Amino acid sequence: MKVLVIVPAYNEEQNILKTIRDIQKSGPESIQYLVINDCSTDKTKSVLRQAEANYLDLPINLGIGGGVQTGYRYALEYGYDIAIQFDGDGQHDAQYLQDLIAPIERGEADVVIGSRFLEKEGFQSTGLRRLGINFLSGLIHLLCGVKVRDVTSGMRAVNRSMIERFAADYAQDYPEPEAILAAGLAGAKIVEVPVQMRERQGGVSSINPVRSVYYMIKVSLALILFRLMYGREAKNDQ
Amino acid sequence: MISRTLQIVMLFAVAVYFVLLLLLLKKRSLHLKYTLLWIFSGILMLVLAVFPHLLDWFAALIGIYEPTNALFSLIFFCVIMILMSLTAIVSKLNEKNKQLAQVVALLEQRVRELEKEK
Numbered sequence: 389m390k391v392l393v394i395v396p397a398y399n400e401e402q403n404i405l406k407t408i409r410d411i412q413k414s415g416p417e418s419i420q421y422l423v424i425n426d427c428s429t430d431k432t433k434s435v436l437r438q439a440e441a442n443y444l445d446l447p448i449n450l451g452i453g454g455g456v457q458t459g460y461r462y463a464l465e466y467g468y469d470i471a472i473q474f475d476g477d478g479q480h481d482a483q484y485l486q487d488l489i490a491p492i493e494r495g496e497a498d499v500v501i502g503s504r505f506l507e508k509e510g511f512q513s514t515g516l517r518r519l520g521i522n523f524l525s526g527l528i529h530l531l532c533g534v535k536v537r538d539v540t541s542g543m544r545a546v547n548r549s550m551i552e553r554f555a556a557d558y559a560q561d562y563p564e565p566e567a568i569l570a571a572g573l574a575g576a577k578i579v580e581v582p583v584q585m586r587e588r589q590g591g592v593s594s595i596n597p598v599r600s601v602y603y604m605i606k607v608s609l610a611l612i613l614f615r616l617m618y619g620r621e622a623k624n625d626q
Numbered sequence: 627m628i629s630r631t632l633q634i635v636m637l638f639a640v641a642v643y644f645v646l647l648l649l650l651l652k653k654r655s656l657h658l659k660y661t662l663l664w665i666f667s668g669i670l671m672l673v674l675a676v677f678p679h680l681l682d683w684f685a686a687l688i689g690i691y692e693p694t695n696a697l698f699s700l701i702f703f704c705v706i707m708i709l710m711s712l713t714a715i716v717s718k719l720n721e722k723n724k725q726l727a728q729v730v731a732l733l734e735q736r737v738r739e740l741e742k743e744k
Contacts, residue, residue, distance in 0.1 A: 424731075440742075442735075443735070444731040444732065444734070444735050445731055445734055445735070446727055446728070446730075446731045447727050447730050447731065447734075448723070448727045450724055450727055450728070454724045454727070454728070457728065458727075458728040458731055458732070461728055461732060462732060462735075465732065560724070
């Protein structure tokens with residue numbers, strides 16, 4: 389199967405090459421990667437060009453949702469069977485790529501999410517943030533009946549039919565939880581596999597306390613609205 | 627019944643409003659498609675300025691004591707409709723803009739790969 393790792397990167401000049409090397413070293417052999425440079429204001433682009441990396445250069449900043457969607461469009465155009473989202477900030481560990489792919493290869497899942505909370509190892513995020521994630525997890529369970537623990541995990545693999553779906557329509561504002569809800573409402577089979585994540589290795593995180601609360605309120609509203617507006621698709625059991 | 631003074635002011639204001647609208651249209655700084663709501667609102671105000679009794683009838687109908695307040699709520703309604711249509715237009719534009727950026731990025735990568743092969 390052709391597998392593409394989509395690596396969204398915004399101002400990751402310090403981490404991006406490490407991430408690429410990690411994917412090439414620890415990932416399965418046939419795997420290919422694509423970095424999405426979301427109009428970074430630092431030297432990310434020249435770093436990528438000098439390394440002759442495989443990257444897309446967005447002419448305007450689209451945010452994480454629009455950036456990742458560009459990767460799905462690429463995967464669709466070049467006929468990939470599996471696409472994996474993998475953060476470019478050094479938090480994700482490429483040794484888990486094979487674990488993410490396996491359930492899809494066995495035909496047991498449409499979407500596989502790398503979850504920090506299944507075995508509770510590695511970087512677990514702070515208590516308050518955990519509370520927020522658990523709340524969103526419960527909300528998504530309520531809205532579409534799918535139980536996912538680590539709803540904000542940016543490490544996820546999807547199969548060909550989800551690539552097609554996400555290439556056409558992908559959540560823009562709060563893509564991690566919203567994409568799970570969208571997949572759940574579409575009747576996709578969602579599986580979580582245990583992974584460990586690291587703390588950021590360099591660069592600046594985009595999250596701070598005030599923004600986190602604001603984020604929670606906005607995401608919850610967006611999820612509820614999404615459910616009310618688009619509802620559940622007719623479920624086909626097999 | 628609204629006062630004669632207000633009626634005259636309204637007529638004058640609507641006239642200025644339409645002149646401005648037509649000027650912008652003529653200069654092509656407004657798309658006709660996006661101006662329809664403005665034109666409808668203007669026509670509504672014009673009708674009310676010429677036949678102020680309509681305002682009395684409308685105020686009584688929806689339980690407003692003062693016809694002038696009915697006039698304000700109508701204007702407010704028009705403004706909200708125009709704002710909503712603006713938000714819809716911006717959202718559509720945003721989506722199209724995003725798609726364009728994505729296609730450009732995909733093409734740019736393709737060109738780069740082709741140049742490498744040469």
